[in-house]
Amino acid sequence: MLKFKVPIYNVDIVFIVTKDILLEGRKHKLEFDLDINDSKGICFNSTIQKKIYIFIKEKHLKWSTITHECLHATNYILSSRGVEVTTENDEAQAYLLGYIVGKVQEYLV
Numbered sequence: 001m002l003k004f005k006v007p008i009y010n011v012d013i014v015f016i017v018t019k020d021i022l023l024e025g026r027k028h029k030l031e032f033d034l035d036i037n038d039s040k041g042i043c044f045n046s047t048i049q050k051k052i053y054i055f056i057k058e059k060h061l062k063w064s065t066i067t068h069e070c071l072h073a074t075n076y077i078l079s080s081r082g083v084e085v086t087t088e089n090d091e092a093q094a095y096l097l098g099y100i101v102g103k104v105q106e107y108l109v
Contacts, residue, residue, distance in 0.1 A: 002107040006099065009077050012051045015104050021055040028053065040065045043072035045080075052076055054104075061108075070100045 002015040018024040021036050025044070030053065036042050040060035044053040054069045074096045078085055085093045 002104065004103050006077065006096070009081065009096070011077055011080075013054065013073060013100065013103075014051055015054045015056075015107065017056050017058055017061055019058050021057060024055060025053070041069040043069045043076070045076040066104055067097070067101055070104065071097055073100055 003012065004015075005012050014028070016024055021039060021042055022032065025032055029049075030044060030046060032042075032044065039057070041054065041056040044055070046053060052073045054066075054073055056065055056069065074093050075085070077096060078093060083089075083092060
């Protein structure tokens with residue numbers, strides 16, 4: 001498990017690789033309101049805990065899945081700050097995605 005803070009946006013991210021997302025989510029007192037049985041990964045914004053959780057199933061631990069879920073995290077962060085991402089202002093999203101994926105890369109490699 002990796003925990004880190006995104007300094008500019010003052011948000012905590014928890015990255016977890018697991019065999020069972022639902023079970024791992026329960027360990028962190030998270031309640032999912034959607035069916036996640038077939039998910040390769042999930043990004044969950046816990047407004048109560050003020051953390052963003054990224055869960056990746058062990059058998060789907062690929063950069064494509066990781067980046068997909070990290071993009072959801074960037075959208076949660078930017079949306080909560082009132083930033084509407086468009087093709088004309090997506091540089092903040094690109095830097096944020098690079099930062100989050102970079103932290104995960106440091107952890108995994």
